Amino acid sequence: MLEKPDLPAFRVGGIGPRMATVITSECINCGACEPECPNTAIYQGGVEWEFNGVMSAAISNEIFYIVPEKCTECVGFYDQEACAAVCPVDCCVPDPARPETEDVLLVRAKELHPETTFNDDFPSRFKEPAAADPAPAGAAPAAAAPAGGVPAGATVAAGPASLIPDADDWEIPIVCRGCRGEYTVAFQYIRPGNVFYCPHCQASFVPTRTTYVEISQALEAFSGKWRGAFDTFQEQRHRELTAFENKQRDEFEKFEESLRSFTGQGQAATGNRRRWF
Ligand code: SF4
Ligand code: SF4
Structure with missing residues (x-):
C-alpha cells in the first residue's frame, strides 16, 4: 500500500514546482477519479495496467493507483489535476519523489495522444488560472x-x-x-x-x-x-x-x-x- 508522502509546503492547486500525482493510502476506493483521467493513468487496485498494448502488474492491490508513466498532471487537458479535483478525501497528491516540468509532461501528453494537436494555449496547472469560460x-x-x-x-x-x-x-x-x-x-x-x-x-x-x-x-x-x-x-x-x-x-x-x-x-x-x- 502506498504511504502518504511527506508533502512540501504547497498543495495541489498552488502555483509552483510540479510533481507527478500519486494516490495515498487514504483512498477509499470510491472510483470517482478513474473515469476523469484523460490518460487512463488510473487503475483499480489489483488490476493490471496497460501501455502501448503491453500489460504490467498492478502497482497496488488494495487501492486505486496512478501509473506515473501515463500521468501528465492533466497538462494538455485541464488546468488542474482532474483526479485531485474529484477525490472526496483529497488523497490524490503531488509525489515529492517525482518532480516533473511542464515540458516533460507536455511531451508525455503528445506521446500518449499522437492524434491530438496541442496548441500553444494548452491547458496546464503551470499557468495562472484563466478567467472562467462562458x-x-x-x-x-x-x-x-x-x-x-x-x-x-x-x-x-x-x-x-x-x-x-x-x-x-x-x-x-x-x-x-x-x-x-x-x-x-x-x-x-x-x-x-x-x-x-x-x-x-x-x-x-x-x-x-x-x-x-x-x-x-x-x-x-x-x-x-x-x-x-x-x-x-x-x-x-x-x-x-x-x-x-x-x-x-x-x-x-x-x-x-x-x-x-x-x-x-x-x-x-x-x-x-x-x-x-
Ligand atoms: S493528474 Fe491527471 S493525468 Fe495524472 S492521474 Fe490524475 S487525472 Fe490522470
Ligand atoms: S477518487 Fe480518491 S478515494 Fe476515490 S478511488 Fe480515486 S483516489 Fe481513491
Whole structure:
C-alpha cells in the first residue's frame, strides 16, 4: 500500500514546482477519479495496467493507483489535476519523489495522444488560472440572484426573515469542470464521496471533505448575518413605531384638550334657561 508522502509546503492547486500525482493510502476506493483521467493513468487496485498494448502488474492491490508513466498532471487537458479535483478525501497528491516540468509532461501528453494537436494555449496547472469560460450553448444559465437577493432555485418560505432557505434545502450551484455548464444540488446531498453527474456532459463531480466544510461554513455564516440583519432591523422598527405612537398619542391628547377650550369658557348657567321647544 502506498504511504502518504511527506508533502512540501504547497498543495495541489498552488502555483509552483510540479510533481507527478500519486494516490495515498487514504483512498477509499470510491472510483470517482478513474473515469476523469484523460490518460487512463488510473487503475483499480489489483488490476493490471496497460501501455502501448503491453500489460504490467498492478502497482497496488488494495487501492486505486496512478501509473506515473501515463500521468501528465492533466497538462494538455485541464488546468488542474482532474483526479485531485474529484477525490472526496483529497488523497490524490503531488509525489515529492517525482518532480516533473511542464515540458516533460507536455511531451508525455503528445506521446500518449499522437492524434491530438496541442496548441500553444494548452491547458496546464503551470499557468495562472484563466478567467472562467462562458457556459456553452445549451448549458443551464448561471444561477442569478433576482431583485431582493433570493438565490435562484431556493425554496422560499413565507416571511421576510425566511427569504433564504434552510441550509439543507439550499440549492448549491455546481459549475461543471468539463463543459462549464451549471446545475444545482441541494446542500443536504453535498457530502464527501457522493457522485453527481453534469446534466450537460455527464462529467462527474465528487465533493471533497474540504468542499463540504467550506460550503457548510459559508452557509452558516451567511444565514447568521442575514437573519441578524432582519432582527436588528425589526428591533429598530419596533422602537421607531413605539416612539411614533407615543408622539401621536401626545398630539391626540393635546388636541382633545384644545377642544375643551371651545366650550369651557362659556358663562355660568342662570335661571333663565333658553327653551328650544
Ligand atoms: S493528474 Fe491527471 S493525468 Fe495524472 S492521474 Fe490524475 S487525472 Fe490522470
Ligand atoms: S477518487 Fe480518491 S478515494 Fe476515490 S478511488 Fe480515486 S483516489 Fe481513491
